[in-house]
Amino acid sequence: MKNNVQNKKRVIIVGAGPAGLFAAYVLSEFFNVTIIEEKSFIGGAGLHSDGKLNFHPKIGGNLTDFVPYDDAWNIINFIEKKFIEFGADPGKYDEKKMRELEIKAIKHGIKFIPIKQSHIGSDYLPRVISNFKKVLEKRNVKIEYKTKAVDFRVKEEYVNSIITSKGELKGDYFIIAPGRGGFEWINYLVKKHKLDYYFNPIDVGVRIEVPNEVFSEIVDDYGLWDPKFHIRTPSYDDFTRTFCTNPAGFVVREYYSDSIFGVNGHAMKKYTSGNTNFAFLVTIKLTEPLENTTIYGLRLAQLTNTLGGGKPLLQRLGDIIRHQRSTWERIKRSYIVPTLKKVTPGDISMAYPSRIMTDIIEGLEALDKVIPGIFSDSTLIYAPEIKFYAIRIKTDQYLKSTNLKNLYLAGDGVGVSRGIVGAAATGIIASIGILKNEDIETKTLFERYDN
Numbered sequence: 516m517k518n519n520v521q522n523k524k525r526v527i528i529v530g531a532g533p534a535g536l537f538a539a540y541v542l543s544e545f546f547n548v549t550i551i552e553e554k555s556f557i558g559g560a561g562l563h564s565d566g567k568l569n570f571h572p573k574i575g576g577n578l579t580d581f582v583p584y585d586d587a588w589n590i591i592n593f594i595e596k597k598f599i600e601f602g603a604d605p606g607k608y609d610e611k612k613m614r615e616l617e618i619k620a621i622k623h624g625i626k627f628i629p630i631k632q633s634h635i636g637s638d639y640l641p642r643v644i645s646n647f648k649k650v651l652e653k654r655n656v657k658i659e660y661k662t663k664a665v666d667f668r669v670k671e672e673y674v675n676s677i678i679t680s681k682g683e684l685k686g687d688y689f690i691i692a693p694g695r696g697g698f699e700w701i702n703y704l705v706k707k708h709k710l711d712y713y714f715n716p717i718d719v720g721v722r723i724e725v726p727n728e729v730f731s732e733i734v735d736d737y738g739l740w741d742p743k744f745h746i747r748t749p750s751y752d753d754f755t756r757t758f759c760t761n762p763a764g765f766v767v768r769e770y771y772s773d774s775i776f777g778v779n780g781h782a783m784k785k786y787t788s789g790n791t792n793f794a795f796l797v798t799i800k801l802t803e804p805l806e807n808t809t810i811y812g813l814r815l816a817q818l819t820n821t822l823g824g825g826k827p828l829l830q831r832l833g834d835i836i837r838h839q840r841s842t843w844e845r846i847k848r849s850y851i852v853p854t855l856k857k858v859t860p861g862d863i864s865m866a867y868p869s870r871i872m873t874d875i876i877e878g879l880e881a882l883d884k885v886i887p888g889i890f891s892d893s894t895l896i897y898a899p900e901i902k903f904y905a906i907r908i909k910t911d912q913y914l915k916s917t918n919l920k921n922l923y924l925a926g927d928g929v930g931v932s933r934g935i936v937g938a939a940a941t942g943i944i945a946s947i948g949i950l951k952n953e954d955i956e957t958k959t960l961f962e963r964y965d966n
């Protein structure tokens with residue numbers, strides 16, 4: 516693509532994760548685009564995941580909060596098309612099978628969300644990102660590596676320039692997309708520049724590990740890599756859900772902050788294990804007097820780590836039901852060997868409130884009716900797994916800050932997405948906002964991008 520960068524307005528994007536990269540892709544046809552990235556590579560947290568792509572406007576954030584339903588689907592389809600071009604497999608969706616599973620779930624009072632999904636695999640993801648990078652280079656996008664955005668300079672409700680570890684960059688528009696790792700920086704910006712915000716709910720839960728055989732029907736018969744089930748629990752009427760399933764995968768540690776570790780999971784295409792893991796999460800919204808869900812989540816994570824002697828806790832489901840702690844000796848009685856060993860067998864109910872424990876137990880019991888074998892004595896439970904969704908800076912429908920007129924916000928770090936496709940979509944929505952601001956026609960936007 517020919518792109519004359521002279522005489523074009525300048526867009527500065529902070530963060531080369533999916534949100535920043537897709538924004539750069541869309542905007543590079545019309546603007547002179549620079550991405551500021553503190554690391555020496557692009558891809559963000561997405562590059563370190565295993566690339567499960569969920570092609571649905573209401574998964575990984577809710578795009579219909581910003582754009583009409585049809586537009587949201589156009590954005591999702593565009594992202595899928597681009598990922599395929601960069602080397603990912605097309606999303607899989609067997610309508611008949613999805614309906615079958617939906618009916619099975621409904622009969623047990625569970626909601627199954629049918630989604631077109633694709634799985635790149637941790638081992639194949641770098642190739643996809645490298646192809647993305649080549650396309651951006653062709654479109655003259657400039658990437659400033661090892662450059663940390665520190666602050667921005669504001670004049671009369673407009674951002675003038677961004678201050679980085681390597682100097683100051685002036686721009687006409689700014690997109691801030693620093694991912695969850697940029698959480699503290701976002702907090703700093705909010706306070707310093709008095710940006711309006713509110714707290715998102717938080718997801719507190721555990722990571723479940725079961726033998727692959729338990730998931731074989733879901734993976735082999737239904738062709739699903741990461742099934743999404745939503746369950747309301749009977750005792751508290753709380754919302755619980757499955758998230759980030761990794762068939763034949765591995766449970767891993769995830770660093771939160773201040774030497775606190777949680778757990779996560781990933782799966783590769785070539786290297787596999789005998790276990791499947793997934794997160795089981797309880798959504799928690801706080802009102803007064805403590806609205807700050809992050810403080811609440813961090814305290815729970817801290818307590819779990821303290822009990823684990825600085826490590827996450829591991830407990831058999833049977834031990835949770837019998838109200839006893841797990842020990843390595845008891846874990847060995849399970850028919851499943853944990854894939855994460857840097858944990859302490861213990862008692863999760865000493866750290867998690869009884870409401871959350873009840874939600875987890877009741878939710879898993881219900882899920883067992885659709886995926887038999889989950890509610891078994893041997894099932895392994897790791898904690899903490901907490902999804903901090905950051906504070907949400909107030910924006911208009913195109914993700915423009917309500918306080919600063921040329922500042923746009925995208926991705927997980929500003930609380931508008933929680934996943935690769937969702938983050939990419941918010942980068943595109945922010946870009947559409949900028950194009951609209953310049954009176955550039957956006958109706959046929961996606962038809963134009965064939966290379």
Ligand SMILES: Cc1cc2nc3c(=O)[nH]c(=O)nc-3n(C[C@H](O)[C@H](O)[C@H](O)COP(=O)(O)OP(=O)(O)OC[C@H]3O[C@@H](n4cnc5c(N)ncnc54)[C@H](O)[C@@H]3O)c2cc1C
Nearest residue numbers: 530532534553559560561564567664693694926927934935
């Ligand atoms: C272990 C793990 C597994 C996951 N698995 C999946 C999965 O299978 N499917 C899925 O959909 N999602 C998954 N996710 C979530 C997914 O990775 C994120 O939702 C997604 O990457 C968010 O994109 P983003 O662009 O908002 O932010 P990020 O991908 O986090 O990118 C932000 C970028 O900004 C840079 N940055 C931050 N602050 C600054 C600064 N001040 N200056 C300059 N640069 C800065 C960072 O270095 C980073 O490169 C996983 C996450 C983890 C941690």
